Amino acid sequence: MSIGLHANHRLPATIQLINLFMLACLLSWVGIFTRPIGAFSLFWPVNAILLGLMLRKPGYATPVGWSAMYLGMIAADLTTGEGWVLALWLNICNMALIATGYSVMLLLPQSQRRMGKPQAILYMFTACLLGAAVAATLSALRNDNLYNNTAMVTWVSWFSEQFSTNLLILPVILAAPRLKQLLRLQINWQWRTGMPLLALLCSLAFSVYIGGPGAIAFPIPALLWCAVRYQLFTVTLLTLLTGLTEIISISANLMLYETSGPHVTVIDTLMSARLGIAMLVMGPLILSSSLVVNRKLLRRLEHSANYDFLTGALGRSALTRKAKELLEHKYQAKEAVSLLLIDIDHFKLINDTHGHVIGDHVLSAFSHIMRRELRHDQLFGRLGGEEFAIMMPRALAAQAMALGEYLRRRIENADLNPNGKEPLRITISIGVASLAMNEEKSLEQLMSMADIALYRAKSQGRNRVESFNMISGSQLNYTMFK
Numbered sequence: 001m002s003i004g005l006h007a008n009h010r011l012p013a014t015i016q017l018i019n020l021f022m023l024a025c026l027l028s029w030v031g032i033f034t035r036p037i038g039a040f041s042l043f044w045p046v047n048a049i050l051l052g053l054m055l056r057k058p059g060y061a062t063p064v065g066w067s068a069m070y071l072g073m074i075a076a077d078l079t080t081g082e083g084w085v086l087a088l089w090l091n092i093c094n095m096a097l098i099a100t101g102y103s104v105m106l107l108l109p110q111s112q113r114r115m116g117k118p119q120a121i122l123y124m125f126t127a128c129l130l131g132a133a134v135a136a137t138l139s140a141l142r143n144d145n146l147y148n149n150t151a152m153v154t155w156v157s158w159f160s161e162q163f164s165t166n167l168l169i170l171p172v173i174l175a176a177p178r179l180k181q182l183l184r185l186q187i188n189w190q191w192r193t194g195m196p197l198l199a200l201l202c203s204l205a206f207s208v209y210i211g212g213p214g215a216i217a218f219p220i221p222a223l224l225w226c227a228v229r230y231q232l233f234t235v236t237l238l239t240l241l242t243g244l245t246e247i248i249s250i251s252a253n254l255m256l257y258e259t260s261g262p263h264v265t266v267i268d269t270l271m272s273a274r275l276g277i278a279m280l281v282m283g284p285l286i287l288s289s290s291l292v293v294n295r296k297l298l299r300r301l302e303h304s305a306n307y308d309f310l311t312g313a314l315g316r317s318a319l320t321r322k323a324k325e326l327l328e329h330k331y332q333a334k335e336a337v338s339l340l341l342i343d344i345d346h347f348k349l350i351n352d353t354h355g356h357v358i359g360d361h362v363l364s365a366f367s368h369i370m371r372r373e374l375r376h377d378q379l380f381g382r383l384g385g386e387e388f389a390i391m392m393p394r395a396l397a398a399q400a401m402a403l404g405e406y407l408r409r410r411i412e413n414a415d416l417n418p419n420g421k422e423p424l425r426i427t428i429s430i431g432v433a434s435l436a437m438n439e440e441k442s443l444e445q446l447m448s449m450a451d452i453a454l455y456r457a458k459s460q461g462r463n464r465v466e467s468f469n470m471i472s473g474s475q476l477n478y479t480m481f482k
């Protein structure tokens, strides 16, 4: 086992250690300064954040990393006037929570630790539950020296606070997008997008206003609506917002809980409410992560329905559908459009000489080059075998010919040999057909025109581009398609 931090991180190991130490210290300070004097912490986010960090950056989870974290927490306690013994013991409880949670989450494959599957939420629930139970047990063992409470009250208080806090914060950290993804994020805001959020804020305000034991459940429908409409990370932020608002409202006695009766005290109410809040965020989180799985599956299904498996180009039916939509748009916008039919020359010879596997590779490498050269609005698809097509919006015959000629040369000069020994070159023949701005033809007619041009390119010796519109005598052919 490595005792240093892993070398694959960009920052040097010592700087990472100092970072970890400082982070643990800083987070503990925040927790200490927001803790009412002589009382249990209302909200102790340190453990959840550090646990999340360890899971997101496994390189930190080394004996040295764990020690830096522990020392950072102790430093925070000592610099705020805590005694040595207490500082050591309290932070053993904190570290025990992080280590227990970490061990449970390690049972999940790394790819699932970012909450993208419902079972990851269940593992996280177990991690928070066991982690809080272990920490609460350790703190209750030294109860006499720490708090003026019975061991049971100390246990329940630690457990309920840590269980709920971790369950609210950990999903945010695990589901947070990486900085690169965050910068690429495009927010497509419409007034309807904000409705679930508005409903959540209203139901939260309503639950604080009405109060009573049932009020913590008021935001559930709005949270479920948010889970259906928003991304998982947004849902984790909203469950955190909901939980925090309710915990703070209850502790400030804003939600008018019943506190009379022989066994009921304010701290009992808060403990019970915390556990309830922890349970209620599970539903929206599980729904949201199930939808992540569904969306991924749908995207995969859509992709395999629309794209050719071997070449990554559009499949024939998707190409036809999109080309028809493009023609429809052309008629309305009165724009030109061109179609290029492309056929690899003597492809049978490649199969016969090099075998089918190399043939497949050539098809895929050819398609890769084409996709890299074409713009996003130009449709590229495989019609079948070694025949492909490009639909060019807003392009007259001359522009389509120029593109065809460029692609022909690009392919002619490319080496498609996967083994990199002998160069393997191919050539292509291209037939172009174009429709001017006010011309109307069906896709089938446009295809037939391009096919005539392609036939001519083949019969004139291959490795060339021919345009139906420029073929001498095409006026004669052209009448066929009027």
Ligand SMILES: Nc1nc2c(ncn2[C@@H]2O[C@H](COP(=O)(O)OP(=O)(O)OP(=O)(O)O)[C@@H](O)[C@H]2O)c(=O)[nH]1
Pocket (backbone or CB within 6 Å): 310, 343, 344, 345, 346, 347, 348, 349, 351, 355, 356, 357, 358, 359, 360, 363, 384, 385, 386, 458, 462
């Ligand atoms: N490796 C591989 N070969 C394919 C695939 N689809 C079709 N082919 C082969 O492509 C070849 C096409 O041959 P032909 O239609 O005679 O055309 P060609 O040899 O390219 O000749 P010209 O088009 O006249 O230049 C056939 O041998 C098919 O078996 C595929 O997915 N993979």
